Amino acid sequence: MKKGCKYGTHRVIEPKGTLPQPAWKIDNTMEIYDNEILIDVKTLNIDSASFTQIKEEAGGDIEKIKARILEIVEERGKHHNPVTGSGGMLVGEVKEIGPALQGKIDLKVGDKIATLVSLSLTPLKIYEILEVKPEIDQVHIKGEAILFESGIYAKLPEDMSETLALAVLDVAGAPAQTCKLVKPGNTVLIIGAGGKSGLLCLHQAKKMAGVTGKVIALEYSDEGCERIRKLNLADEIIQADATNAVEVLEKVSAVTDGKMADITINCVNIPKTEMASILATRDEGLIYFFSMATSFTAAALGAEGVGKDVTMIIGNGYTKNHAEIALETLRENPALREVFTQLYV
């Protein structure tokens, strides 16, 4: 059996010297290297941007959507949409584990898992498309895929539906990082607190900050604020537009007696909220940008422009045990689980 690279570079066909994600084409031969996992794939959860693009290109015709999905995988060895650059994730059963991994991982043949690395780097073969569910961007298939040694995954829990688990796993990094960052007594500000990742972060922040801490939820929409109020997830709720830095500064100052937040977690999905995050955080405080709409230069130059000595962290979608922490969040908070079931299942 051939020995593979931890990051899967042994499967890159072109261009050579790149990693599987940026590569144009990877080898999707379904014979594993010694450090790979073979997965019997049941469902592809196509990234929303990618699925929308394929659907539009196909004029909504299901047969044409199927043909385009097969064509992409045929051409690139992975489901990596060449227009949007994005992939998605997959659900399947472990079929074979490379000998170099045995005893090192907590998986056995037959386990049902979701891969938490992008389809845009995952070797995939589709034997048959069984069903396309355009309303939830899912495709049921007969197929196989390879997970590299560095690839991350989560065992699907038995106590919640697959759809609910996937909704949480999709944003697993945010609550897990919150859980690791927040210390007892901290004043924590969550921006975009009423959304999927924001609600999970609120729960973890409140738990970790404890009775001596203070959790402030900042949310734009009426429904979001009402949701947070009903779930009793924050000590203070501020309704404000996070692109208005001055308004945020004043409102956060008011509820913290001018002390501002020790830790700010940005979960907003719109651009131009960097400055509000910076002004709302105290000197030598910490800002964790989970939002993919964050601009690196806006954050870097923004902090310098106001002379703010803050540590600004690029949200890493992965941290150890992130899937377990995220799923546990719903188990710890049945009311939150109920809201998630209503909103995302």
Next chain:
Amino acid sequence: MKKGCKYGTHRVIEPKGTLPQPAWKIDNTMEIYDNEILIDVKTLNIDSASFTQIKEEAGGDIEKIKARILEIVEERGKHHNPVTGSGGMLVGEVKEIGPALQGKIDLKVGDKIATLVSLSLTPLKIYEILEVKPEIDQVHIKGEAILFESGIYAKLPEDMSETLALAVLDVAGAPAQTCKLVKPGNTVLIIGAGGKSGLLCLHQAKKMAGVTGKVIALEYSDEGCERIRKLNLADEIIQADATNAVEVLEKVSAVTDGKMADITINCVNIPKTEMASILATRDEGLIYFFSMATSFTAAALGAEGVGKDVTMIIGNGYTKNHAEIALETLRENPALREVFTQLYV
């Protein structure tokens, strides 16, 4: 005397609710608020991108360059190039200090300072342009400017030329952050080590990592590598292209026995070096992105894609005492000072 906002929002004319930097027009009346500093401006150091744009628009004609500079300041109340969005910095003498700041800052009237916040947020009036120096992007003027309470500055040192001091102050954040991050025994990788900020970071990294630490310089050019070698600033020098993640991974692995770097500091001025930084850093290590060419999403999705639990920090151009630390770097290392004098003066 009127009371001002720490961040200068009291001077924003339009649009209201923004900060001075993103504002289109600010009030450049040279009558100070209680928390402002009035500066007698001698020199504008126009941002390189901005100066190049103005020079091209003016067809290289010095009189037209002068006219365009005056026009921008007249229109916006600050030297904020509407095409490039960038500003620059200024040098001048302290003329008046607002009463609310007296005793709180280490400045007195007559001190010669460089402002370390962008001209794109600094209220400015130009009374006369004395000389344009297109080869070093400098403009000598008679004029006045306002520094806000949150505005950062550095007193110009008496033991080095203004040009040398400015060359260092321009990248002051990098060596200062390196000095604060690196601990004895750390393995530190500097990517883009042969450039201006890279060399300053190498010196600080070597000093802080101490005899039990290891400093690795990664540099693309022959001249850069030779410079590092002659200055004896690194324990290991790797000549490589930082956009080739696999090559960087292999070479850093080779000099660290597969342990990889505890801390990676990215000082490269080209895009697509995020993945090399991530792969070169050990699990639970730290990456500090000083490069303005860093892509937030490439870093965030890149780390997730390879399942790397690293802390990635957005380089903040400001940290406490950054100017002093940066200038001190040259005093501590006369050979490095000599190289800086040759290259940047």
